Amino acid sequence: MFKINTIDGNKRMSTQDLLESVNAALAQGETEFHIEAAGQHDIGGPLWHPEGKPLKFIVRNAGQRVGSMCLPGTEIIVEGSASADVGWLNAGGRIIVKGDGGDTTAHCAAAGSIYVGGRAGTRSGSLMKHDPLYEAPEFWVLKNVGSFAFEFMGGGIAVVCGYDSDQFASVLGDRACTGMVGGIVYFRGRAQGISAKDTKILTLNADDISYLDGKMDDFLTAIGRQEIRSQLTVWSEWQKVVPLSYDERPKRANTNLNAFRTGTWVPGSIFGDVCDDDFAVIGAIATGVYRRRVPVWENAKYSAPCEFNCTASIPSQQRFNLLRDGKIDEAYRLVLEYTPFPGSVCGSVCPNLCMDDCTRKAVDISAQIGKLGSYSAEADLARAEVKTGKQVAVIGGGAAGLTAAWQLARLGHEVTVFEADAKAGGKMEQVIPRTRLPQATLAREIARIEKMGVAIKTGVAVDQKKFSSIKASYDAVIVTTGAHITKVISWPGHERLVKGLDFLKAINRGERPGIGKKVIVIGCGNSGMDVAVGAYSLGAEQVTCIDVQRPAAFAHELAHVQALGGEILWPVFTKEVTAEGIITQDGQLIKGDTVIISIGETPDLGFLPADFAFDRGCLQPAPDYSVGAGIFIAGDTIRPGRLVDAIGAGRQAALAANAYLGNSSYTAVQKTKISPDRMSTAYFKKCHSCDVPEANNDYNRCISCGTCRDCHMCLKSCPENAITRIPGQAGAEYMSDPNKCIGCGICAGICPCGVWSMDTNGEPIQFYR
Template sequence: MSDSQRTVLTIRGRGANNQRISSKIFEEEVRAAAAIADELILESYGQHNIGLRLGSRERPLTIRVKGPAGQRLGCMGLPGATVVCEGSASDDVGYLNIGADIVVKGDATNGVCNAMAGGRVMIGGSIGARGLTMTKWNPDYERPQMWVLGSVGDTFAEFNCGGVGVVCGIEAKNPENVLGYRPCVGMVGGKIYYRGKTDGSYATTNAKLGAPNEEEWQWLIERLPEFLAHLDRGELLPKLSVRKEWQVLTAITPQERALIFSGPMPMTEFRRQIWDRGFGGGDPLRDIAPGLERGTIGVVEPGECRRRKPFWANRDAAAPCTFFCPIHIPTVDRLRLIREGRTDEAYEMLLRYTPLPASVCGTICPNLCIQNCSREKIDYSIDAAVLGRSIQAVAPPAAKPAIGKKVAIIGGGPSGMAAAWHLALNGVEAHIFERDTKLGGKLAQTIPWERLSQAVWEVEIDRFLKTENLQVSLGADLSRDTVEELKKTFDYVVVAVGTHQPRTLSFPGHQRVVPALAYLKAAKSDQPMATGRQVVIIGAGNVGCDVAAEAYRLGAEEVTLVDIQKPLAFGKERIAAETLGATFKWPFMTREVTAEGLVGADGTVLPAQTVIISIGDIPSLPFLPESVAVVKVGGASWIKTDEAGRTSDPQILAVGDVERPGLATNALGAGKRTAEYLLAVFRGEPWLPFHQRLISYEDLTLAHYDPVTDRGATEDQQAARCLSCGSCRDCHLCETVCPTGAISRRDILPGRDGVNYEYVSDDDKCIACGFCADTCPCGIWVMRPF
């Protein structure tokens, strides 16, 4: 990319009236600019965390700091980022750096490179205490480096675990002791190159001193020119290229340390000359316990001599896709069934978790499962959208026989549909009472058909209505009296009415403003609202983005979304709005709305013929009996529930947005959760909510999986790529790798998950080597205390 093609933006650390902007606001502005720029020029004024987690190898970013820099400059710096500070910097430069190049042309204070794991930090002056402390180093990557032109402070390289330090001694703050007092205490890895005088107080039990060997000198002399070039001090190269002036402190290895502490006499010699002679054969207890077993325990022993043993913890921990999904869909099980050729079982299993897999999971959900998929550590996440859309035309599962129980569900949105679906499939008569003329709530009423396919939606609604034990009454406008009648007719009543009352603000001209909910409902009807050429939307969340998309469809040429804070919009909705041309403006405080448009608190006028407000919706609960307690939050009443959805009325439960706002998948999950609670009550069984722990990435052995370039467009391709986190793939690797043949596979009766086998370890053969745990791709084998 040529210089003319680079995008360079300037961010100033002082705002109105020359006042310093807070570090939080400054960081938000920097991050927003970094999303579109190749280089940032920051006129900072002591702000902290400059350069935090910015840049990437795919999209390098240069940050030039031209004012006083606060603490943690370059903190958590990423590969591809270059941070250049023209002056001096405060504490913790390069803290937790994992790959960025950080250049400070002046001095830096304490904690430079603290806990750094990658990248380079280059200082043009001297630094304070505790530089290069607690560094980390992964041998698969370059060692972290710290270069200092001057001197360093006390306790330098404390607990250094692999970092390389270079201290040049040029214009040093302390020319009589360029390494400070007591460097290298606790150092277990890495090297320190230095030039100049020291007081010799380095930790001799942790580091050894010597002249640089050929390899070390070559490493240093090859990198010195680039370091000096970053500081614009190339003239110093001849002075720093005198080999005899350099010394190297190298970490002492564990083997060398063992010899240091073993004393002048080796232990074998001590036993032969002193111990055995002193005790007549080496056993001080022989006369007290002559029958004591004195055989030597081998280095590696099975059975009771082990300190730990392997456990086949199949399905003890949840995969990220299941854990983070509000419905807790066991995607790894579905993909396992597909790999085994049992596609029909896979479809039925999924439909027993959600009635709307194609329209929600496959289309509108931000897919928290995908966002947290372990496969992303290798190449790309499993595509849950592909999996969701593949099931759109599958028939509903067969319902279980009727059990003689009835539940009324008030509201036919996603939470009400989910509750009815799960109850009906399990033999409970579920009756939905919906005020609108169609099912689906806001999914059907407000989401543009461009994002939610009308054909897919109608297929899924048709499947829903074919379900046994399920009845739907549309156009049902209930009151407190009719709800009391429902309590007499049904065993339980579930409130799932969602939030259909728009929030508003009472600023001058608020009567000119259109609620987003009303605008979106009209847009999907036969009578959309008139839309001006210029549209301003108050509230830049995902609903605001949907409004923007519909406004463009209805004739708008310019759409602006404003917010008092950083926009909360993300994912597909924001991408769609920005692709159409929508712009975001924040922070923006509304003063009034006039015929000309939206007027900000500072007098700025955003021209608009249509102003729409999208700051959320609240429940409308005039039908709710007084026996149901509510909680007041933000000027709205929300039904108070427990984890099962129970309210203060023992016969009424509540699910979905009436208890807490969330995603469509949150509503589906809430409906399923409450249905499962009611089924447990009907059966006289304890209710067990989802409680599995999340499997750790570190438990998986990702080295067994090869990266791919094709994400895969079919279910079979997704199934093949699944890591099966926490769920055994029956790959036999543990059985194959066990050095003593302790692990074997045996058949068992299938459980609820359909698994008909298990792997076991023979205690009499197992030596607790841990090979099974180290090689298991899915994190099933774990080593625990015996």
Template sequence: MLRIHTFDGHNRMSTQDLLQAIHDAMTDGETEFYIEASGQHDIGGPLWQPEGKPLKFTVKNPGQRVGSMCLEGTEIIVEGSAPADVGWLNAGGKIVVRGDGGDTTAHCAASGTIYIGGRAGTRSGSLMKHDPLYEPPEFWVLKNCGSFSYEFMSGGIAVVCGYDSEQFDSVLGERSCVGMVGGTLYFRGKARGISLKDVKIMPLDEQDIDYLNRKMDDFLVSIERTELRATISNWREWQKVVPLTYEERPKKANTNITAFRCEQWPAGGIFADVCNDDGKVVGLVTTGLYRQRVPVWDNARYAAPCEFNCTAGIPSQQRFNLLREGKIEEAYKLVLEYTPFSGSVCGAVCPNLCMDECTRGKIDLSVQIGQLGNYSVDAVLERPAVLTGKTVGVVGGGAAGLTAAWHLARLGHSVTVFEADQKMGGKMEQVIPRSRLPQQTLAKELKRIEDMGVTFRSGVKVDRDLFAQIRDEYDAVVIASGAHTGRVIPWAGHERLIKGIDFLKAVNRGEKPAVGKRVIVIGCGNSGMDVAVGAYQMGAEAVTCIDVQQPAAYAREIAHVKELGATLLWPVFTKEITAEGVITQSGQLIKGDTVIITIGEAPDLSFLPEGVNLERGCLKPDEHYRVGPGIFTAGDTIRPGRLVDAIGAARRTAMEVDAYLTGKTYEREEKEKVPATKLSTAYFKKCHACDLPAAKEDYLRCVSCGTCRDCHMCFKSCPENAISRVSLPDGGFQYVSDPDKCIGCGICAGVCPCGIWTMYSNSEPILIYNV
């Protein structure tokens, strides 16, 4: 048993600290407590023991709400009296007060037992109720109760023994049982002022006596008054109170409201100046025109968090929905509507921002969207059946240029991509280590782009003359030449630096660039981590990566280089590059034979004509991605960033180019992220790492945020059967709500796990109004 004394000298323990101490002790396995309280509230509930062991509390001098919301398996014994709200909302515990109980004792009790060894205060037993799935609550009082006792009682059993209460006109106080509609009240002694318009007083029958006999001993033992058994067990002194049945209750005269309004109310009514009274009576619950709210099936109105966070806008929850419906090939093809690099980027090098925001990640683990991209590597889309006759030249065969070419070719345009390197792919081919991006995957996806009808012209460096020729020969041009010029800060000795992008390109070309035994990498972004890995591959024995700030690389890339033996240091401010290494602003020497800098790249735009709008060395397009008449841009030429950023921008650029070529207007779809409060994640079971399914089967865990998963919960839950599922001619479906049945209760919106249903204020005009 744990004893807790709530006074230490002149210092009193707060209620919060006492409850925390109880919780901590229970966590350590304690189940029995003796508490010398000093008015602390809420002692004893709601608490439960993880192993199902019973809890016991012995309490002196408690504050209000002792045993509040007490649960089954908890026993509370109060030595002496207790103030207001003893056993408030009791949900199964046994509460014994060996003295008096204050006002509202057993208020709202729904289960369990409450024994009072003295008197109970005003409104005791009020609002007691009974859930038929559980045993009814029981409330026993040795002496008497204060006024308004058992007010609005709707269930349970109350017993007032009337001991030592002969001096009172009523052992139930004044105006007892007002509004009582359920339960049974047994009492011994005088009882005046009972609300006889709500209840009736009856003698006990055999079942009543049997109940009282069976429970009396437990009551008296619990309050330690067994000597009173004979005194209060003369059943002829007892009576019971039960509520009147509906048939027994007095009835008001039936008034026909419609007749009253039409025949007796003044013509036109008192509001005739603003409305024409249609004579209809609108109840509290109504359908159709007079509903306060109407439900709308907002399927796909909102973007799921994964889609919203993906800069390419890939609706992964739609892929999982298609897999759920068994449309496997369609699911794998869906991602190609947004990117041709589902495997190279989504499945290999993307940081998977989609997974960072996945709702499922807040339950257990994010759904495996990145791995899902690899299932689309072999997916094929058909060439367009009709060509537009329009031509587009794309300068740059990297992620942005090839993405733009892919989408434009699918729209029926003839596209040619000009790439200075001997191979297509840009940084995916030239810079990213093969260990991160398998060449076989990239080769398949490049062939898919070529099979769509895109013409590749590699080994062609575009200069000003060639660009002018391309501009003349093609109906539109997309500049996506990327950023391939490594940035260098002009420190003393900067001529000793090796540019990280040049180093990585040499590694990927198989040239095996020479490095010293000790390599220093300036810059701890993802490129810096790639350089560190490449340095080890080229024979470095030690690599030190430095930065002026905390490394910005992805956690998995940092972990990988640390596993290889690299050291990351920050903040480090470089002052000079020497043959011995890097000298910092503080004068420290970081030793190194080779220093490689990876602080970003800039685009080379020297091939563009004069007058093109530039800002800080990058192109500055308008809102349609144009930098000139018929000239568009995308990717790192605007602002160096991630591959997925370039892919998303290139798709939008392609749509703008198509609009320019066809004379249409491209309307961007900007979706709002589905509010987290609309999602009912409790519907989904937790899944631990050892139970993860394959990525293609992860639709079993996907929450399907913002898109209907066709779970039928809404129409099965609708209390008015107002919702129906309608099959559409294209094989799809929708759920509709019948306004003649719907009462606007909002259960559909509350129960939908995916946040599809939304309740809107009813804006349908009521035509009786003159305004």
């Protein structure tokens, strides 16, 4: 809490020094201020906390303009009365004056609320206004206001309660509401002198009473007068002032303004020496160049959360849009432009990061994106019609290598994959349990890659000599050998450890590695959980999984192991491996006949030149995935990770190699996630989990974030019929006619997908010379 007394003996602190002290405290993170003022101005003005925390001011003896230009998140409580201009240009703050407010209280207020627990002075509430993009300003006065109140009021809500004001002929003072064109003034008690040419007085309707009744408690609590509520809520004593509509206002005789300006006024206008005045009269609602804002159709400018989170950048919202349009085959083929493994990875083993941040979760649950991949397992793309004549070698037939080969073959290059194992597929084939990744699905998808024209040579181990030969024989080389060396820590007895990767590979080959009844698994990642499940499948009676940190495996993988009877322990620090099991750093023995380590792997890159940029056993590529002229890398050779990471990197490496082969440079596209504020989830009906359809029928739940779903809502909602839908083979486009558009923003506000934006009109006005 920041407290300050602005009087020190007979010395008074200046306004500038006080405001600088407040700003300094605010910069240090202070949020609550108690100020014993001595008439200083502008206390609680346009301030905001560096972390966005709410601010509170308690002030005594404030000078003019307390709460001037006050921002949202700021509350100001004035103990006693205040001087002139309380809440001048209030932009969203909550200002409470427990005594009287001076002249021009709430003058030009545009947002927020101002409560006065006494009387308010002359011209209070004048020029109040309301920007429809924000909540309307509110101005409540317990007693009465002075003359000329609410003159030229353009918007907002004012409430004058008329308490303790029977001695006045008018609780609104003299000549109230002159020039009023917007807003509402509620008042209780007598009033006279209200401008009849601008306004009319009406009795309250049900909505008025609901508003006043709903806000009265907040007002009276704020000023500390809850005991008079019953006295102020006799609604028959209340009335309201509203502005006359255009048709209700008295009309003047028509004047030819253009003739006046060009003939009667200064010829050429008073600014004729600096500008060319066309004497056009610009109305309050303008089209074309005079609009303040213009709509922009930004289809697919931003990535949907699913696309942004997917490291393979699969635009799932586009797949759902195609399904919605009945283009089923096209939807299933779309994913093949990003990955050749929609069934093996997306539909089987991927953690489906796409679903973690799905906008649909704000309504009920994520769209069923992951399972959608399984429908593309048997889809096909046509082979490249034009061949480039370029030959590319891919060393490593795992997820990254086969993805790179797939993409390069689609681009017309001749691609050969060199794989050391007897079968292609990398860890998908060799390590991941068949129960998680069906072998038939993987075989179909590898066959699809070969059908695209990729030659896969298995059983080819690449050493330095072989690498030199490949490099000399091919126009480009992509290295994706994967991480197949199990990390082992040299604890005493580490020679007893069974390597987790070797263990899983043996199981996938159909072998039955010998294990004891009690198995310890060091490492609680997803691979560790696969090892634990494999141990149970081989007859283990008890599996204990340990880790030095919180287990990194997915929740469902941990739950599966625990359901089998497995125990998950952390943090556990290994000191020694013995014939009896693990001895921990704190001297405890965890019994086990077999200890399997699964704490990660590193790639074997010994076949590469030693002058490459190595870091902790991996390679560090340039931004275009290259490590040398015509040599590119992807997957675990850069950093061991998930299969979807390898797929994304394989695609990027292929695009980089393609650019190299075409004598051009490559820069990866940077994704920008669409802001959730752009979407309108209110248009989507909530459903229960039991009502969620199958993935290929879930297109109506998909919000299609950032990508037009062709719903016609903007077209049908535009009040000026300014929007046109243009059909096209690649999908419909929408355009706004500047000669009809008034920049109202309804299209952007109603678009469920966040495709329309309202930008400041930057078109130059040819006026000045």
